[in-house]
Amino acid sequence: MAERITLMDSLMITVFSMAVVFAVLAGIALFIKLLRAASNGVVEKEVKNKIQENIKVEKANETIEEKEDIEDEELVAVISAAIAASLGVSIPEINIRSIRRTDLATNSWAQAGRVEQIMSRL
Amino acid sequence: MLIDILGKFLESTGLAEITIGQIVMILVSFILLYLAIKKGFEPLLLVPIAFGMLLANLPLAGMMAEPVVEIVKDPETGKLVQQTREYGGLLYYLYQGVKLGIYPPLIFLGVGAMTDFGPLIANPSSILLGASAQLGIFITFIGAVLLGFTGPEAASIGIIGGADGPTALYLTTKLAPHLLGPIAVAAYSYMALVPIIQPPIMKALTTEEERKVMMKQLRPVSKKEKIIFPIMITVLVSLLLPSAAPLVGMLMLGNLMRECGVVERLSDTAQNALMNIVTIFLGLTVGATTNAETFLTWRTISIIALGLVAFSIGTAGGVLFGKIMYKLSGGKINPLIGSAGISAVPMAARVSQKVGQEANPRNFLLMHAMGPNVAGVIGSAVAAGLLLMFFGG
Numbered sequence: 001m002a003e004r005i006t007l008m009d010s011l012m013i014t015v016f017s018m019a020v021v022f023a024v025l026a027g028i029a030l031f032i033k034l035l036r037a038a039s040n041g042v043v044e045k046e047v048k049n050k051i052q053e054n055i056k057v058e059k060a061n062e063t064i065e066e067k068e069d070i071e072d073e074e075l076v077a078v079i080s081a082a083i084a085a086s087l088g089v090s091i092p093e094i095n096i097r098s099i100r101r102t103d104l105a106t107n108s109w110a111q112a113g114r115v116e117q118i119m120s121r122l
Numbered sequence: 123m124l125i126d127i128l129g130k131f132l133e134s135t136g137l138a139e140i141t142i143g144q145i146v147m148i149l150v151s152f153i154l155l156y157l158a159i160k161k162g163f164e165p166l167l168l169v170p171i172a173f174g175m176l177l178a179n180l181p182l183a184g185m186m187a188e189p190v191v192e193i194v195k196d197p198e199t200g201k202l203v204q205q206t207r208e209y210g211g212l213l214y215y216l217y218q219g220v221k222l223g224i225y226p227p228l229i230f231l232g233v234g235a236m237t238d239f240g241p242l243i244a245n246p247s248s249i250l251l252g253a254s255a256q257l258g259i260f261i262t263f264i265g266a267v268l269l270g271f272t273g274p275e276a277a278s279i280g281i282i283g284g285a286d287g288p289t290a291l292y293l294t295t296k297l298a299p300h301l302l303g304p305i306a307v308a309a310y311s312y313m314a315l316v317p318i319i320q321p322p323i324m325k326a327l328t329t330e331e332e333r334k335v336m337m338k339q340l341r342p343v344s345k346k347e348k349i350i351f352p353i354m355i356t357v358l359v360s361l362l363l364p365s366a367a368p369l370v371g372m373l374m375l376g377n378l379m380r381e382c383g384v385v386e387r388l389s390d391t392a393q394n395a396l397m398n399i400v401t402i403f404l405g406l407t408v409g410a411t412t413n414a415e416t417f418l419t420w421r422t423i424s425i426i427a428l429g430l431v432a433f434s435i436g437t438a439g440g441v442l443f444g445k446i447m448y449k450l451s452g453g454k455i456n457p458l459i460g461s462a463g464i465s466a467v468p469m470a471a472r473v474s475q476k477v478g479q480e481a482n483p484r485n486f487l488l489m490h491a492m493g494p495n496v497a498g499v500i501g502s503a504v505a506a507g508l509l510l511m512f513f514g515g
Contacts, residue, residue, distance in 0.1 A: 003272045003273060003274070004272055004273070005267055005272070005273040005276075006267075007264070007267060007268065009267075009273075010263060010264045010267040010273075010276070011264065013260070013263070013512055014260035014261070014263060014264055016508075017260055017505060017508045017509070017512075018253075018256065018257065018260055020363075020504070020508055021253045021256050021501055021504050021505055021508070022250065022253045022254075024253075024358075024359065024362055024363065024504050025249045025250060025252060025253040025497060025500065025501055025504070026249075026250060026253070027358065027362075028246075028249055028355060028358065028359075028497075028500070029246035029247060029249045029250065030246075031354060031355075031358060032242070032243050032246040032249075032347075032351070033246055035243075035347055035350055035351070035354070036243075036347065039344065039346045039347055039350065090342045091339070092339055092341070092342070093342070
């Protein structure tokens with residue numbers, strides 16, 4: 001192509017090039033969709049089966065739960081992330097039905113401490 | 123006698139030879155060093171570029187001097203042979219990596235090894251945002267033609283709008299090497315200024331309601347998809363557009379090394395040691411191309427102005443296409459992720475996140491914006507391939 005180009009040439013190059021850029025990237029998008037359909041069909045089923053385990057953190061004090069539910073979104077997010085991390089899956093894959101604050105009298109840290117003490121003596 | 127000696131000494135120093143242009147260039151390099159060190163504008167690139175500029179403009183140092191070759195008659199055989207009379211300067215030899223198009227693909231290798239294409243694979247439609255943001259390249263190309271630049275020069279100026287340093291350098295060395303200095307300075311300066319250039323455009327083109335849209339969390343992407351992706355993209359793009367193969371091929375090789383998990387040492391080298399070494403050579407030698415004769419012209423000013431236009435139109439193109447996708451998806455896609463379609467990774471995605479969070483503090487757009495952002499890298503490489511196809515022959 002000649003060194004100096006006219007406005008008409010540059011317009012044609014622009015339209016053609018943008019069309020090709022779109023076509024190539026749309027082709028890639030289509031390819032990714034096909035790739036997912038081909039390779040992920042099996043994987044997704046496996047993941048779903050695994051996820052059907054219900055995770056419940058339980059016991060007592062339902063009156064607190066109602067109030068805290070609204071206030072502690074951040075806490076819920078942290079607990080969800082912790083559960084996901086300990087199970088080695090990502091958050092959308094787990095199904096948390098409820099999170100309830102346990103009675104302070106049976107503090108889970110104290111319980112864990114007791115269990116540890118017992119285990120160390122066995 | 124003493125005056126004679128002093129006079130001879132002064133003549134042998136650079137002071138006697140320095141021109142006004144060189145003084146101006148040295149001052150420009152000081153300003154760039156200040157911006158890089160004090161203001162933190164892309165310091166990894168601007169420090170070597172500015173220092174290269176300084177070195178190349180010091181008179182008599184000959185850092186960019188070309189070797190002098192002469193043809194002499196061999197006294198024994200009587201044949202004409204080539205003989206090097208003077209070797210070139212240090213930066214001249216390092217510059218060959220830029221001139222021959224070696225450094226930019228190597229940088230792409232490192233970029234590939236650092237990039238996670240997961241968000242793109244999870245949401246393939248976001249790739250179109252990466253295509254629409256390339257509009258800046260071509261509109262600026264038209265603008266440059268109107269201002270009297272030749273076709274190859276206009277193409278090199280337009281590519282600034284891709285917001286991708288290595289791609290801009292690669293194309294410019296192939297099409298208009300004499301403009302390398304101004305184009306590199308414009309491209310890297312604007313990339314540092316993305317957080318200042320983009321937000322006003324993004325806000326002007328979107329409504330408060332659009333900016334508040336929260337997007338659904340991306341699906342997890344399997345390892346298999348992540349491994350197949352770079353291999354197939356290389357085949358696909360290189361078959362369609364062979365001129366984009368050096369950039370896309372190296373980008374995808376880097377990514378494959380990252381994702382396949384069996385060559386961690388290579389992946390680590392590509393994204394750290396190799397990347398840093400090439401960045402030093404690239405920055406230094408690109409800076410060294412900015413000598414006073416070619417840099418201090420009105421063309422540099424128009425290139426820098428056109429570069430800003432390119433960035434702005436690219437951003438606008440992405441956001442406007444984002445708005446179309448917002449409408450088509452029934453309000454599920456936040457148009458702010460469109461601006462990340464220019465490929466300044468990950469800066470442009472961070473800007474989308476920041477502007478989105480200003481409208482809605484609970485909004486996290488970063489991963490969604492990474493999709494168009496990495497698509498922009500592929501998009502600008504494809505655009506460069508096309509321009510090379512038109513003007514490279």
